[in-house]
Structures are given as structure tokens and as C-alpha cells.
Amino acid sequence: MSDLITPMSIRVAVTLRVPQKISGGGLTAEALAADTNTDPDVLERILLHLVSVGVLTRDDGGLFGLTRIGDQLLVDNDMAVNPDFLDLNTVVGRAELSFVRLPDVVRSGDTVAYSAQYGTSFWDDLGKEPSSAVHFDQVMAEGMKKRVQAIAQSYDWEALGSVVDVGGGNGTLLAGLLRAHPSLRGTVIDRDADPATRTFRDAGVSDRAKALSGSFLEPLPPGAGGYVVSRIQSDWNDAHVRTILGHCADAAGARGRVIVVDEFAAEAGARTDSETDLRMLMYYGGKERTMEQVHELAADVGLSVRSLRRAADWTIMELSPTPGD
Template identity: 85%
Template sequence: MRESDRNLRELSDLITPMSIRVAVTLRIPQKISGGGLTAEALAAETNTDPGVLERILLHLVSAGVLTRDDGGLFGLTRVGDQMLVENDGSVNPDFLDLGTVSGRAELSFFRLPEVARNGDIVAYSAQYGTSFWDDLGKEPSSAVHFDQVMAAGMKKRVQEIAESYDWGALGSVVDVGGGNGTLLVGLLQAHAGLRGTVVDRDAGPAVRAFRDAGLSGRAGAFSGSFLEPLPPGAGGYVVSRIQSDWNDADVRTILGHCADAAGAQGRVIVVDEFAAEEGVRTDSETDLRMLMYYGGKERTMEQVRELAADVGLSVRSLRRAADWTIMELSSNAGAVRGGSSVEEALY
């Protein structure tokens, strides 16, 4: 077999990825991390067919993920150890678990041929009959994991984000889709006079984060959708790591609600890592996941600017914060429409 053929086969292989996902879903790594077990013992613990499970495990041995000694005991290689703990953000075991929303989302890639023919299809919804977000809302453990993954990326950058913009001048901010409050905690800790509110599908994680950080007197959260009107009256409405998770129509809706709530005097602030401009290599894996999971895309700064312009927002300033950008937008929309007041949300 020629080298080019061998590489193409490796690149197109589904056997190894699915075998890894099955092993993670069955918690095989945890069961053998403290000492090897035979396929028969593992099958008994996982209620699986011994013969089939052994064939899966033997393939993972050949792939360099597992080991097998002369006594038939399976163990973990250095690569296999990555199925136990997150590896510098590159591998998260829960992401591979087919019992979680994130794990199931990967199987939506089997719908890629349909999406290629009809770009309006959202693969996850077509695969499971419901949206990723609705599924996430039904599964608390997956929702917690999702927030943790989002927060992990934010924690690396929150200090520089807090220092790269005069957040304190806004007086108060609403973190739209702020998850467990990681960004807002960082902003409030860096700017003593600032107040803030998180709006997300579940207010509980953010409320607990504010309490743990001693910020309950300056921060609050409530459960709501940013596809609905937002509470008006804050100096700034922050949108971070959201623009890539939605289609163009929904991004316009989200930015439009921010613009309405901010009014003529407020600011809409997009904090994100934008896709590379034309002709520069971008994160193609993430871009395709956005497409398949949500019908979204990794957008360039110009694409976000155009969507913002569609709802009457224009760019006032751009600031770098680590490898992200803070895009400050303003509106001449005038009167505020919809939502309860921010002060009511805070207190």
C-alpha cells in the first residue's frame, strides 16, 4: 500500500474514533486505570458482550490507546490516559461520552451529506428531532459540563479582557448568555464600582458563583432567553462566545435585543475570537461543529459588523484582549422596548 493511500485511510477511518467513544461511554478507562482487567471482567462490569467488547479493546491496543499483557489484562497507554482527564483543553472525556449531549452531537456528522446538499438543515436537530440547546436544558449534568468547558476558555483570558476596556465607566452590564458567571466575576473583581447581571437559561450556576466570590451585593442573575427582549437600563450588554453558535437570523435577533435594551446611550460589546479573514487559515474543525450542532459558523469581524449594522449598531472601537477582540457597538435606536428593568433583575 502506498504512503498516500495509507494516510487517506487513516484520515477517513471511523473505527478508531467510535471505539474510543464506546470505551469512554462504558467508563473502561476508569475501570482499568488502577490495574488491568480482562475483557471478560470488563464485560461483566459493563453489561456488554464479552466477545464484541474484546474485539473493540484489541483494536484500541493496535491503535496505541490500550495495552494488553500476556495474561489478557488491558491497561492504558499515555494516549489512553487522556480518556481519564482533560488534556490541556484539547481532549475532554465528557465530549467523547455518547451518553452526553456533547458526545451525541458528534454523531450528527453522519448528516453531513444532507447538510452539504441543503445548508438550511441543522444536523443535530435532524438527527435527534430537537435542538442541541433544548437537549442541553433537559440534561443538567451536560449543561453543567457545557458551562464548565465555556468557562475554562474564558478563565484564560478574563483578566486581560477586564483590563483592556473601561468596564467601570459603564456603571452596570448585562452578560447576555453569561453561563456560570465566569466573565462577569472577573469584570466585577477588576472594577470595584461596576454592577452586573447574567441572563442565561439557568441562573443557578451564576448566582452560586457570585455568592462564592462575595459579589452577591453587586451581581445577580435570572433565567431567560436572549432570543427574547432583555432588561433595559444597563450601561453595557456583553455578548461573548455566542455569535458563532447561531445562524445569521438568530444573531441579528440577539444583537437587536441588545440594541433595544441599550438604547441610544448604552453600549453593546461583543467579546470573541473572530475567524480569520479571507485567505488566512481558520479553525475549520470548530467551524464545522458550529454548523452541525447549531447551524452556526465561525464569523469574521467584518461578518459580525455587517450583522450588527442590520440592527442599527455601528462599531465605536476595537480592542485586543489576549487572542480575542472587544468590539464596542453603539446604537441610535432611541427608545427602549421590552423587558423588566436591570435594577429589578439585580435586586
């Protein structure tokens, strides 16, 4: 609890794929250094520290292996550890280093730590490296795959006729909705249309789905029955969330719906996910909002809650223009 030595040593080992390299049988520090193009003395000192804290083992022949704890660092582990958060070559692992700016953020209250660390925003940085963008979409899609069936079954999507998934990433949610509702049509709008286009093709729904490259911080194409905002509201500050919901409201018009699909923090009887909340702060300058806080932001742009439905551990919040606005 008192130093950064162990967590950074673990991150270096994961980034160098040390757990994978020694999982099938031990290797010496010299062999690992040659395989990872690193300094053998420095690498051995890192590995010896991980031995001292119970992550690795070292036998009398100098061969390093994994302990039960070390096994959790393998990509295909069945534990709660997500190696993507530890690998400094991944977009999430890189973003985690922004936490060194936490003292600045707690003093200022408005510093975006990622920008301070890297000189650019998380989203702009993501756009510079296609492989990082693909990886980020995959990470987001994994969480959605676990819930898409419940989301599709918990709301009458077909009654909307057509939906626009605003910031829909690689199209996992929309593809699931279209498979479950044969007459529904849909569009994904995100920074890059290609990943969603591939998802729709693989899912066999290309005849009813399309993907457009664009930004939800700009006006959206009007006329759809519903505008879906899923796992976006926590990624942005209040001003940006108002902008996103406002663009959705404008595009939906008087007859359309704005549908927020998310997991909300601090609901009655639920535990706030403090780790995710701090990540939203440090990566994007956002926050894990309560349902009431989203209600307030929606009201600021003339939207009110029409219905709430549970979908597994998430909530589907249907919004429509406030009468009289």
C-alpha cells in the first residue's frame, strides 16, 4: 500500500509477456532478457522483486516460474484480473499511467489527467493508432456481449422502427438488437465506420444496418425512432453530456425517443464502482453518474423520463421531450 514498486514491476512483466513465456516451463533472466530485448541485470532485479512478493518463483537453477498469484497474469486466466489493464502497450494500460496526475486533479478539480500526461486527449490519442482503437472497441464489446440479449428482450425496440446507436463502437449492441427484432433497422455513428460494418456483415444483418463515421458532439441525422446512448454518459463531463443528449433530442424530434442504456452508480442498495468512477475521471474527465444526475442533465436539454426498465444489471432509460418545452 505504500509504494509503486510492485504494481509497476507487475505491469512491466505483463507488458513483456513474461507470464506467458514462463508458463510452460521456467526460464532464466538471461533467456528472458534475450527474448524481450531488455537489459538482463535490470530485468532480473524486477523478477527477483516479484519473487519476493509471491508473484513468481525462482529455483536453484535460476529458472523463474509462476505462483498461483502469478497465474492470474495470464491472458486466458479465469480470475478477476484483466491483463489489458496491466499491459502498458494497450490503450487501457497506457491510460492507467495517468493516475500519477491524481494529486494535480484533486487540487484543481478540473484537470484532465490523460491530456496532462500525454499532451493530447484520450480520444484524440486513440484516433492516431488504429490498432489501439480496435483493441478499445473489443474491450467495450466484451462487456456488451454479456448483456445484449437482456437489453434486446427488455424493451420494445421493434416499435421504434429504426434506431441510431450514438457512439456504438463496433456495432455489437445494434447487431444484437437487429438479430432479436427482425423488422428493426439501425445505424451506428462512431469515429470509424469500418468496425461496425464488419460486425454487421458477420452477424448477417447488413441489409438492415449501416455505419457512419462521425461525432456525437456534432448534429446527428434526424428521423430515427430512437437514439441510443450506451456507456457514453460516464465518459464525458457535464457540458459534453448535455451536448450529446441535446443532439439526440434534436434529431429525435417530438415523436422520437432518446434511450440511455447503462449501469448507474449509487442506486438504492447498489455499491458505487469507485474504481471505474476514478478511471472515468482520470482518462476522460468524466464520472460514474447516478440515475438522478442523468435525469438532471437530460432535463437541461428538454428531456424527461418516460420509462425505466431493468436489463440484467443495467437500466434502460427512455427519454422524450418534456411536455410544454
